[in-house]
Amino acid sequence: MGVLVKLADVLGVRPGDLVRLVTYGGLYETAHLDDLPAPGDLTLVLVVASVTPTLREDLARKGWTLSPLGGGYARIDGPMYDTYLAITDEVTEAERDDYLRLFSHRSALPGEAARWLKQWMRDTRMKQPDIEELPGYEEMFQKLVEAMPVEKRLAGLAPEQRLAGLAPEQRLAGLAPEQVILALPVEVLRMLSEEHLHSLPADVRETIKKRLRGIAH
Structure with missing residues (x-):
């Protein structure tokens, strides 16, 4: 049995992604005719972050329908192959899968998955210097930043940079x-x-005096 999986862009489904997956299925079957003698021997899976208007338009254009299966999965009825949809925004919550969160709209969580993403981005940058130009790079980088402890995010920033915005x-x-x-x-x-100053804690009064002396000098 063959399984073809297509991961859509983290930003969303592009027009034609679903049809493109079914086309890949036809090409795969052509190349493996002896391995796929029965119609059900090939299964297609489209992995998306969410069900977008673009995906619904693709379904409507082909006259195909979506049948929810629960837990973030659905069956797509209509294509010539058994075709399923995995919605990462929902699956990651249902299955508590931190790795899958990286390919959803959910924020990454600190832990093993975030460390893997950091290592992957480092290794990929060494092999492919222009990785920053790839679609979805900014989103993946942002996930890595969000998974970092706050003190690491702020390390090295001047006070005005921390407060900017x-x-x-x-x-x-x-x-x-x-x-x-x-x-x-x-x-x-x-x-x-003077009355108000005397009502303040001693350390606060002392700090105010130092600031005022600093201006006077």
Whole structure:
């Protein structure tokens, strides 16, 4: 029995991917006539991240139908070969498959699969320097970044780089009131009353004094 599997682009199904898979099936059967004597000896599988409008258009164009089987799998009725669909967004959740997550819209999780992806990207870059130009590279790289611990993502970044793109309220989120005061510009700190300064914790008052002395010098 032969099985042909086609993995669609992580970004989505391209027009004609399903028809292309069935065409591959015909070419494969032609080359293996003696090995595939019965109609059911060849099975086709299209692996996609999700069922997109493009895929539905391909099905409608050919008059084929999709029959869900559960767990992220479906049967495609209509082609001359037994044809199935594997939807990675759903299968990875149903089967807790961290490797399959790499080929879905789900974020990669820290662990063995993320380490494999890192090694694969390193080895592929050595063999193929222009790997960055390949479709889906940015998405795979982003998955690798998301799987890294936060401290590693931020390592080497200047404070302004860490805060770039954040709204003011996001920069201050989670800070205690006295910490928010320390984030104020020096010009605003100079406007604080002595009464208010004395109400602050001693370490906060000392930091404010140092900042004000720094400006004075």
